[in-house]
Amino acid sequence: MVKNQKEEVYGDDEEDVPMVKVLVLGGPRTGKTSIINRYCHNKIPSNYKVTVGVDCVSKITVVNGVKVELFFWDISGQERYAHMTRQYFENAKGVFIVFDVSDEKTLEAAEAWKAEVDNCFPNEPIPSILLANKSDKILDLKEVPYRRYDQFCEYNKIVKWFLTSAMAGTGLDESVDELVKLIFDSNADLAPKKPVGFKLTSAPQQQATTETRKTCC
Numbered sequence: 001m002v003k004n005q006k007e008e009v010y011g012d013d014e015e016d017v018p019m020v021k022v023l024v025l026g027g028p029r030t031g032k033t034s035i036i037n038r039y040c041h042n043k044i045p046s047n048y049k050v051t052v053g054v055d056c057v058s059k060i061t062v063v064n065g066v067k068v069e070l071f072f073w074d075i076s077g078q079e080r081y082a083h084m085t086r087q088y089f090e091n092a093k094g095v096f097i098v099f100d101v102s103d104e105k106t107l108e109a110a111e112a113w114k115a116e117v118d119n120c121f122p123n124e125p126i127p128s129i130l131l132a133n134k135s136d137k138i139l140d141l142k143e144v145p146y147r148r149y150d151q152f153c154e155y156n157k158i159v160k161w162f163l164t165s166a167m168a169g170t171g172l173d174e175s176v177d178e179l180v181k182l183i184f185d186s187n188a189d190l191a192p193k194k195p196v197g198f199k200l201t202s203a204p205q206q207q208a209t210t211e212t213r214k215t216c217c
């Protein structure tokens with residue numbers, strides 16, 4: 001028999017769900033599109049298909065018990081689209097900067113992208129996290145220069161970095177959770193509100209905590 005149980009409801013009303021724009025930036029072929037597709041659709045990366053300009057994918061998820069709709073803006077790393085992509089920075093609340101941990105040269109592009117973000121938001125820095133992607137290509141994780149990436153983040157005013165693999169699906173939930181928490185910390189209007197009440201639900205929980213939707217803000 002399925003018993004009823006109490007569950008705290010935070011922003012359960014569809015209208016209460018905060019919408020949060022997250023930029024995903026970095027050099028070409030570092031895995032930005034793959035990360036988004038893996039996180040939002042659990043799709044395993046396959047052949048490279050360049051992102052033409054920008055794309056946007058959204059997903060509703062729950063962080064700290066709060067429902068939030070994340071809009072991932074996938075910005076092409078190709079220089080040839082640079083003239084059109086910067087305008088999409090507006091109203092972003094958080095940033096992922098991606099590099100390929102198996103090709104350290106891509107850190108240079110990561111630094112340049114972070115500088116672009118800083119130019120765009122000179123007065124109110126927005127939370128930024130570095131994703132060291134393609135970690136599945138590293139045979140021995142002891143080879144990862146942890147200290148160097150810490151210093152890179154410190155120097156470029158990036159809060160934290162995570163090892164991720166769109167291929168293996170690792171590090172993605174953790175990095176998204178962390179970014180959303182940082183966004184809540186720096187945006188009082190988005191931060192979790194007090195519970196509005198209680199709702200009777202069936203146990204065990206059968207509802208998925210995430211939904212996906214492809215649309216733009």
Ligand SMILES: Nc1nc2c(ncn2[C@@H]2O[C@H](COP(=O)(O)OP(=O)(O)OP(=O)(O)O)[C@@H](O)[C@H]2O)c(=O)[nH]1
Binds near residue numbers: 027031050
């Ligand atoms: N091994 C491995 N390959 C990956 C991973 N993530 C992405 N790739 C591969 O890397 C290539 C580039 O991935 P994309 O996600 O298209 O790269 P992107 O950063 O969006 O590239 P642009 O759109 O040109 O800016 C593809 O062939 C992916 O299959 C990963 O975590 N591990």
Ligand SMILES: [Mg+2]
Binds near residue numbers: 033076
């Ligand atoms: Mg892409």
